[in-house]
Amino acid sequence: AMYNYFPGGLYVDWLGVTCLNYGTASGDGKWRSYEEMYAPYRHKLLGLQKPVMLAEFGSTAYGGDPVQWTEQALQTIGEKHDEIKAAVFFNSGQDKNWATAWRPAPGTQYIDWRVQQPARLANGLRNLGPAPSYQLGVAPKVQRVAHAAAPAAHPKVEVTGTPGQYQLQVDGKPFYVRGVAYNTAHDWRDGHFPLTRKQIEQDLADIKHMGANTIRRYNPGVYDRNILTVARQYDLKVWYGFWFDPEVDYYRDSLKVQQYLEEVEEAVLAHRDDPSILCWSVGNETWGLLKHQYHQPYLTVVRNAYARMIERMARRIHELDPHRPVSTSFEHALQLPAELASFHQQAPSIDIVGVNSYYLQQISHLNEIAARFDSTRPYVVSEFGPNGYWDPEYSHFTKSKSLWEASDFVKAVYYNKQWTGYVEKNRGYNVGGLAFCWRDRLEGTATWFGLTDFKGRRKPAYYTLRKLWTGQNNIPGQQSKYRMHDLVISGPEKLVAGKTYTFTALGENMVYKNFEWYLYKEDYLREAGDVEQLSDEITTKVSTTEPGHYRLYVYVHDYAGNVVTASTPLIVARK
Secondary structure, X not given: OOHHHOOOOOOOOOEEEEEEEOHHHOOOOOOOOHHHHHHHHHHHHHHOOOOEEXXXXXXXXXXXXXXXXXXXXXXXXXXXXXXXXXXXXXXXXXXXXXXXXOOOOOOOOOEOOOOOOHHHHHHHHHOOOOOOOOEOOEOOOOOOOOOOOOOOOOOOEEEEOOOOOOEEEEOOEEOOEEEEEOOOOOOHHHOOOOOOHHHHHHHHHHHHHOOOOEEEEOOOOOXXXXXXXXXXXXXXXXXXXXXXXXXXXXXXXXXXXXXXXXXXXXHHHHHOOOOOEEEEEEEEOHHHHHHHOOOOOHHHHHHHHHHHHHHHHHHHHXXXXXXXXXXXXXXXXXXXXXXXHHHHHHOOOOOEEEEEOOOHHHHOOHHHHHHHHOOOOOEEEEEEOOOOOOOOOOOOEOOOOOEOOOOHHHHHHXXXXXXXHXXXXXXXXXXXXXXXXXXXXXXXEEEEEOOEOOOOOEOHHHHHHHHHHHOOOOOOOOEOOEOOOOEEEEOOOEEEOOOOEEEEEEXXXXXXXOEEEEEEEOOOOOEOOEEEEOOOOOEEEEEOOOOEEEEEEEEEXXXXXXXXXEEEEEEEEOO
């Protein structure tokens, strides 16, 4: 209930608490010490990150010695409760608010709270120390409750070295991250497929087989238990993440900030003994994406508040789990230098900086930027993959200004270039990289990212990374077992609602004819319109009655778990 009535840190400077010992006059007639009354609420008070005032403080003489009670209370405050910065004695002899019918003597009207022997209490009051000073909008720091440190049963993970020689070590042995963003079942863009234990086992077996040693998750969820269990089974590490909404006002909405702090603490306490967890990762691109919600100069205020929240989280995680590093991830965009500099100053407790970098024009400069703006800690390429879709300067478009999607084999080349040329080449400055992402996800298109398609079938990029990480050369198209090649869709881009159009899948040496055709709305994973696949399977007829932007997809597979995809945008106009 306390949090329900808290208006936010921007509007509150002090937290006032009543701490009155009624003694025999209490509801149950029991004498209670100050600590017995205050301790049950202390953790929640500390969570609000404000100094505490005992706004009504004192004890009756009903059942004990009020002077001794007060002396003991002030001693406890001075030794244990640093957050209490003020106490106001309830020095009253006119209180009629009896809790029960009990009275110390017949005819007694008032509860006696008057302070006795005030000279004896002076030294105890000095233990409260000076009142805190304030900076507008910034909560004074208070001591947090320290939980018992995590047992040392799980591996010790630490960052060692200096620029050019940074290492992530697990139990003293170097560990270079060869990872995959295991995005499956995070949100609706991942397709709303249930993530069964059987599916997790199949996915993680394939990830292990491709030579990866780490998977990345973005937020706690109902699948955590199975994912962590199966990760241990296949000796995979987990880069365990927390996602924070880029629409939140991190300066004003202190309740949301507090909710995030509690969620992080709860998850760390729940999983800190799991040996599969490699690193805690707080936040993904939030600082950068705040630009879509706020304008300067207020944008800087919100970003600074977000960075302070990340620092508080990192410190708290280190208290709860001193055996693992803490990271956060940034968007590789024009503001990356400013973000690195900001977190260098405001979040020094972060051990590893993550950068999600896709475009070759950007990732080729990542090492230089990281070294210039924050060389005090290593970075990890927390996402890499084919060119993105969001930056018009680097993305490709059709004549009608629709997104043009590269072929699966071209995407595989991008994964290769990014890993060999800009991740592994800069080992020692970074501690590894994580390929984005395991399963197709609706970003740009429904097939833009993904080492596997929505049915779990492996794409060429899977085999490219497998060759890089294991040396196994079995890329589709290079051995008779995999006789699959690139394909494109031929057909018109501009359509008229109500009319039918023909599209054909074209490719070189197309041995397989196991084709699947789908028509989706451009911004949603739901089949739309009518798709009639002809008997030759490489040709389909498409029609829709609703104007709008669509995308036609074709999947060709070999019944052996491999697939190649292609897509083309469609603009449907009214009749």
